[in-house]
Amino acid sequence: MRECTDIRLKILLISRRKEVLEALQTLLKRRPGLTIARKLVVNGHVDPLHEVTELPDAMVLHLGETWRAELEALAATPADRRPPLIVIGSAPDAPAMRLAMQAGARDLLPLPLVEADLFAALERIARDQQALAPAASAAVTVFINAKGGCGGTFLACNVADALTSRLHKRAVLLDLDVQFGTIPLYFDLFPARGLLQALENHTQLDEAALGGYLHRRGKLAILGHATQDRLPLEGISADAVDTLLKLCARSYEHILIDLPRQLDPLACRVIEQAEHVVLVVQQSVTVLRDAAKVMTCLQRDLLVDPGRILTVVNRHDRRSSISLEHVRSALACSEPILVPNDYRTVEESVATGQPLLAHARGAAVTRAVGALAERLDGGPNNVRRSLLSRTFSKVVKPRAS
Template sequence: MSAIDYMIDNDGAGDFAADATRPGDLDQLRPLPRISIHAFCESEAVQRLMERCGQDRRMAKVSLRITGGSVAAAANMFASVSTPNLIILETATEPRALLSELAPLAEVCDPSTKVIIIGRHNDIALYRELIRNGISEYMVSPVGMADILTAISAIFVDPEAEPLGRSLAFIGAKGGCGSSVIAHNCAWGISHLFSTETILADLDLPYGTANIDFDQDPPQGIAEAVFAPERLDEVFLDRLLTKCSEHLSLLAAPSMLDRAYDFESAAFHPILEVLQRSAPVSVLDVPHAWSDWTRSVLAEADEVVITAVPDLASLRNTKNLLDAMKKLRPNDRTPHLVLNQVGMPKRPEIAPNEFCESLEIEAAAIIPFDAVLFGNASNSGRMIAEIDRKAPAAETFSQLAHLLTGRTAIKKARRGGLGKVLARLGRR
């Protein structure tokens, strides 16, 4: 086994105690590269932990195999097959016998293979001896998912690489609920409030409205990127961007019906990767559709915002989206909910507190219906804060910009009552 450079904590030994993994623990981790990992687990707990790791979006490119077995089982297997990039071993062996147990495995390991050991003994002398003998990391159980992913990242992700930008995906619970307007105003707010370079990508190729909302008529945009992924890099992307303001650029949709826009699951992966390398914040305006590629985009984004209006169809669709996101993103924060067009005259509505109570989620923002303000903004190709910076909606977009960039948490909408609307859905 080959030795690697390893950074330890200030006390020289590292802190091996693991707490329960929280979504925030994983926020700063970069996606892992295309590597192969084989984990040998002696306990069901570690096997379940590795299965959870395999479901995380940061492991999307990783080929992970999990086997119930000991260090000896790993040595027997790799005596006849090549070793992967990384082997993760769980063992309960006593410290004085552990190196002897690892010897047969060392004889069959490729020189480039890295090894992480999850042991039972918090022994600093053992830890130092293992590192000297080429083990990449020794962790004391119980360990959490954040510990595993951090350890893998420390081995395979270049610490000198530029930090990746954050991607914020906006999707509507149904058509016409205003998700694109929310996305565009949040993108403008982030770029304007924090002087942060922001890219707004309109992924609704046939019907996108970002070019209208910003009064732009770009000759090219996202279609050139998605249909020519082999050309895509930071230089090519820069040629496709349209400058909307000092710190905001637009990757516009063609908004034309001259061809069908059928995409496979990974069609937008190259674009998202280049966007993350090109700007600190990327806002993704995802169309109201459910396909392989929209699922893939939502699964990869750092944050997801669902926009809904207070009616029964939106409630049902929002619940379905939240359930789907929980499966697609089991280790990430719950998507943010924005209730839009609240208080539309003569429209029967579900009260916001009942809407949220039924979903067991707090609304990140509640935006009142204001046809004049939003209509004027749309028709003039300007953002809400440009039309009236003192409007309540402008303040709401400012708070959303703070929330989504992690600058501060905004005040949650109040909930109350005994919302039973989902029970009504079940009886329909």
């Protein structure tokens, strides 16, 4: 039987139907620790938070006929004026999912409601609240490649190394390419345990326990795949990743995340928390086509401010028939950052597991990666948004089966 954990939350139930509010209240009353308020929407207002003066810890919104307007109103509300949201409604289609995501929905529970799913969603919110308690500040940067082989992992590793070895920052590098992550190889590491084991035990994870899964290279901590890991076929839990990020934010100034190209709910959730998204492209028609799709998704669906997206043209070749002007117009981006092509230096660095700074300090490719690290560090005048001050609104997760 599932263990019943204690949840202490103030919950606001919102619906246009009285009987739904009553049923939900009766259900939730069974769990001690929950304080429940109800809001019956009867007038023409579509904003679920209209006249709500004190924000609850969690809001459960039952979608009615005016669901679109309700979600749009929430999506337009600043994230810090929006409590964690659980949406209840009939099976959503893709546009509804996207809108719920933009409204900051943590979970979307279809009807008929599965009781255990509702309690599990509330437990997650309660857990997150507890984890948020201590002060934390870290700049999160995610690296996404527009196509496999563009150099996302190579840049994530070497930027992380430059931040620690040259700029003397405390940084942690996380490999969220769960199936084919290669980060340890870039540092000549062969870990016995790593990311998957840490996430499996995330409910017991604290800073000390996390240390047992990290591998260190100077000031850089690395959480990648264990050498003997099998290819995982199941996804990893977004909540577990949240816990990991919050723990890392307590100890490190920079969190660098290597993402696989697939923009799934987990990737979306991580991107939401990022200060910078580094999109790595190369000068090729097929890469630019995919990069344009990723760019649109980032800005339109995930509402990432264009100023937070850094486009890197890796293996830049000024003689290429695809010019920088082509890149700028295909991606509608500002000035891309250029990293030169240097096959020999990079190959040797990867083959020996020595980051560029250790292997070829003065090479042009090393200097370009160093400049990217400086840019991400922001310089002395940069006021970073801490992990805490950013929104923790979450994307909709598929219901656990």
